[in-house]
Amino acid sequence: MxxxxxxxxxxxxxxxxxxxxxxxxxxxxxxxxKEKYKFAGRALPVKIPVGDNLSVLKAIREAKPGxxxxxxxxxxxxxGIAGDFVVGMAQxxxxxxxxVDGTIRDCVGIKDLDFPVFCRGTTVAASGKAGVGEIxxxxxxxxxxxxxxxxxxxxxxxxxxxxxxxxxxxxxxxxDKLKKDQEREANISGNPxxxxxYLDSFISNSSNK
Numbered sequence: 138m139x140x141x142x143x144x145x146x147x148x149x150x151x152x153x154x155x156x157x158x159x160x161x162x163x164x165x166x167x168x169x170x171k172e173k174y175k176f177a178g179r180a181l182p183v184k185i186p187v188g189d190n191l192s193v194l195k196a197i198r199e200a201k202p203g204x205x206x207x208x209x210x211x212x213x214x215x216x217g218i219a220g221d222f223v224v225g226m227a228q229x230x231x232x233x234x235x236x237v238d239g240t241i242r243d244c245v246g247i248k249d250l251d252f253p254v255f256c257r258g259t260t261v262a263a264s265g266k267a268g269v270g271e272i273x274x275x276x277x278x279x280x281x282x283x284x285x286x287x288x289x290x291x292x293x294x295x296x297x298x299x300x301x302x303x304x305x306x307x308x309x310x311x312x313d314k315l316k317k318d319q320e321r322e323a324n325i326s327g328n329p330x331x332x333x334x335y336l337d338s339f340i341s342n343s344s345n346k
Contacts, residue, residue, distance in 0.1 A: 141308060142203070145177040145290050148311050150297045152318065153290055156311035163279030163296040164212075166257045167238060172293040174253040178205040178233035180287045180298065182278070185270040187213040192270030193223065199272060202231035205289040209276040210239025216262045221246030228252045236289060236296055238279045255291050 145153070154162050181204045183196045196206050206227065210218050219227075219235065220243035227235060234253035241247060244259040275284045281298050283289070288299040299307050325331040 139179070139203070141304060142177050142179070142288065144308055144312070145288055145299070146175065148290070148308075148315055150290055150292050150294050152315045153297050153299065153307065153311045155314055156307050157297070157299070161281050161298045161300070163236070163255075163281050163298070164238065164257075165295055167236065167255050167279045167296055169291065169293060170241075170244060170248055170254050170256070171251075174234075174255070175292045176205065176234040176253045177288060177290045178203045180205055180207050180283050180285060180289045181272065182274060182276040182283050182285055183208045183270065183272050184274055184276045185210055185218065187211050188216040188264050189267045189269050190218045190223075190264035191266040191268045192272050193218055194266075195270075196272045197223070197227045197230060197232060200227070200230065200232045203233040205234045205236060206232055207276065207278050207283050207289060208235070208237040208239065209278045209283075210237050212257065212279075213239045214257055215260060216240070216264045217242035217260045218264055220263070221250065224252055224254060225250055234289070234291060236278065236291060253291065255296055 181196055181200050183192050185192050208218055217240045218237050219241050224247050236255045240258050240260040241256050242260050247254055273285045283298050287301050288304055290297050325335050
């Protein structure tokens with residue numbers, strides 16, 4: 138079991154983004170079909186040309202349980218890279234989530250599957266299957282570099298990628314940030330005087346920079 142994946146599942150993407158100084162976020166247009174979706178897993182990157190999804194099918198066949206299929210579809214919004222049938226196959230074979238810098242179709246059917254899909258939106262047009270594309274190669278998705286086996290985390294706020302070589306350090310920083318955020322919330326929320334003191338201190342420190 139990849140324990141670090143389970144640890145990242147409990148941390149909001151906003152906190153992880155802060156730990157990386159906002160450098161590894163996907164484009165904010167890439168959002169979950171349902172706000173409740175939350176996932177973390179190892180990336181299986183897919184590079185495809187606009188309008189050809191055969192490599193997505195290859196990735197589904199090759200994916201390990203829990204893998205996140207991340208598709209560089211060049212931001213194309215006209216042709217969907219998958220519909221409910223394809224997503225259903227991915228779910229059955231144990232894929233953890235599907236993230237695409239592009240669109241999907243059959244959105245009602247996909248929502249019924251209750252499977253984490255993150256994309257730019259939905260469309261009606263299907264992709265062809267000429268066979269051009271690559272899997273398990275470095276890609277750019279939503280403006281972020283993604284390498285095979287990087288950690289991908291997504292929730293209602295969006296998607297972040299954690300480079301594999303620095304995942305332990307990022308986890309440590311993110312967990313520390315989350316703990317401090319929770320302590321701050323507990324100390325000042327609902328307390329007008331504590332809020333005023335916090336704001337005064339924050340404004341004063343910012344003014345002195």
